[in-house]
Amino acid sequence: MTAKIRQWGNSAGVRIPKEIMVLCNLNLNDDLEMISFEGGIKLQKKEMKTFVDVAKPILYTDGWKFDREEANERN
Numbered sequence: 052m053t054a055k056i057r058q059w060g061n062s063a064g065v066r067i068p069k070e071i072m073v074l075c076n077l078n079l080n081d082d083l084e085m086i087s088f089e090g091g092i093k094l095q096k097k098e099m100k101t102f103v104d105v106a107k108p109i110l111y112t113d114g115w116k117f118d119r120e121e122a123n124e125r126n
Contacts, residue, residue: 054065067077075096077083082097 052068052071054068056063056065058064072078077096083094084097086093086095
């Protein structure tokens with residue numbers, strides 16, 4: 052399938068055919084990540100991060116312990 056780059060205000064745009072929208076599980080107003088590489092552009096649906104995904108490095112750290120006395124000594 053091919054598409055043409057068209058003028059869209061001061062930017063350029065490409066229409067995504069309905070068949071591709073359905074195959075890729077895309078909906079209107081979805082956020083897409085645009086990744087450029089040598090010779091092309093990759094578009095993929097942006098994943099919504101959950102609180103656990105964001106907090107995982109903080110919640111599941113091995114060997115880290117908060118020491119209130121040590122923190123107070125730094126002030």
